[in-house]
Amino acid sequence: RGFERDEMVGFWFNAPDGTIYSDEQQYNTRAAKNGRADWEWIAPVTVPVGVWQVVAEGQNSSISRSIFFEIVPPNEMPAEAGSTSAGVEPDAGPPNTQFAFFAEGFAGRELVSYWTIRPDGTTRKKDEAVRANADGRADWFWSPPREAEYGMWQMVAQGRVSGVTHVIVFEIVPE
Structure with a gap:
């Protein structure tokens, strides 16, 4: 909700590794009179498992909405909410906040790359990395x-050898 009446709304998908899935021909819909935009997407069997984001943006209003969802391997249930295999403290703060992240499940002493995905779905990728400890836990600030920009951000952490990937959601808010 929140789009203009009858506004064209484009949407795209951000994969757990930051890859953007977009198709200007197919990934468009029109908002209803009440500003609600509906669409359907069936994930191809070949897409990676993990936490995904769909971003919808009004073409006239530039209003943006994000929805997070998880794709799991066949016959598996998604991880329970509150899973402690990755996290951030605090989970929200203004732009001057130092966020402390952790993620587990990497190979011992593995180099772990990390990058952010903005609320609008664009990736802020730099060659930043941290080394996991002997137990496979990585911690960084x-x-x-x-x-x-204010809104829901994602921090993606990916083991360079194991390929283990975590997506940690946090929010940047006004001061």
């Missing part, structure tokens, strides 16, 4: 730039 990250501070957003002063001009960071």
Whole structure:
């Protein structure tokens, strides 16, 4: 909800590794009179498992909405809410906040790359990495730039050898 009446709404999908799935021909819908935009997407069998994000943006209003969802292997249930295999503290803060992240399940002493995905779905990818400890846990700090847009962000952490990937959701709010 929140789009303009009868506004064209484009949407795209952000994979757990930051890859953007978009198709201007297919990934468009029209908002209803009440501003609600509906669509359906069936994930191809070949897409990676993990936490995904769909971003919808009004073409006139530039209003953006994000929805997070998880794709799991066949016959598996998604991880329970509150899983402690990855996290952030605090989970929300203004642009001057130093966020502390952790993620587990990597190979011992593995190099773990990390990057952010903005609320609009664009990736802020730099060659940043941290080394996991002997137990496969990686800990790192990250501070957003002063001009960071408000909204729900994602921190993606991926083991360079194991391929283990975590997506940690956090929010940047006004001061």
